[in-house]
Amino acid sequence: MENIKSVSDALDLTKEVYGVDDMENTEVGEFISSAPLENLVVARLPISSAQDATKKVKAFTDSYISKDVSEKGSYKLGDTVFHTSKSYKYKVPELPNFFKWLLGDITDEQVQTLCAIVGPTFVPKLRALDAIASKRGRRTEVIRDTFLERNFAESASLQIINCNTASAPKWATSMEEGERYVRS
Numbered sequence: 001m002e003n004i005k006s007v008s009d010a011l012d013l014t015k016e017v018y019g020v021d022d023m024e025n026t027e028v029g030e031f032i033s034s035a036p037l038e039n040l041v042v043a044r045l046p047i048s049s050a051q052d053a054t055k056k057v058k059a060f061t062d063s064y065i066s067k068d069v070s071e072k073g074s075y076k077l078g079d080t081v082f083h084t085s086k087s088y089k090y091k092v093p094e095l096p097n098f099f100k101w102l103l104g105d106i107t108d109e110q111v112q113t114l115c116a117i118v119g120p121t122f123v124p125k126l127r128a129l130d131a132i133a134s135k136r137g138r139r140t141e142v143i144r145d146t147f148l149e150r151n152f153a154e155s156a157s158l159q160i161i162n163c164n165t166a167s168a169p170k171w172a173t174s175m176e177e178g179e180r181y182v183r184s
Contacts (some may be wrong), residue, residue: 072180
């Protein structure tokens with residue numbers, strides 16, 4: 001190999017190294033370890049372009065999988081479940097009121113200082129908030145509903161669940177190959 005001059009060259013070389021643990025014993029490894037810096041810099045451009053192209057193909061494929069799974073239910077293939085859900089982020093809409101509840105006897109100036117330090121995107125750790133609520137004899141759901149707001153994403157995003165991990169949901173691990181799971 002003289003040089004990697006095009007995206008096509010870069011994509012062809014990925015076939016050789018796919019699944020290889022040690023690249024040094026491949027044509028690509030030999031090229032990289034012996035090529036002058038100029039050739040490596042020139043090769044990097046089409047390699048980066050090939051990477052961008054495969055990311056686009058993956059994103060395009062994921063959008064179609066997501067659409068299908070959203071309409072027909074989660075799908076299991078091998079040890080992998082393809083699932084969609086709408087993600088959300090918590091927000092504290094009334095940060096000054098939250099700090100007054102949390103800290104009790106605090107001046108407005110101190111509250112403003114705290115708000116300036118933590119910034120408008122501050123969200124408390126949920127377990128810590130629940131622990132404080134429980135310690136004060138309050139229901140954790142009520143405290144969360146009082147001080148936190150959930151902002152859901154516009155559309156559902158694709159989640160790929162590896163059923164071989166301890167954190168995999170039970171509904172996913174109990175699915176059969178090729179089975180669809182529709183939430184009720």
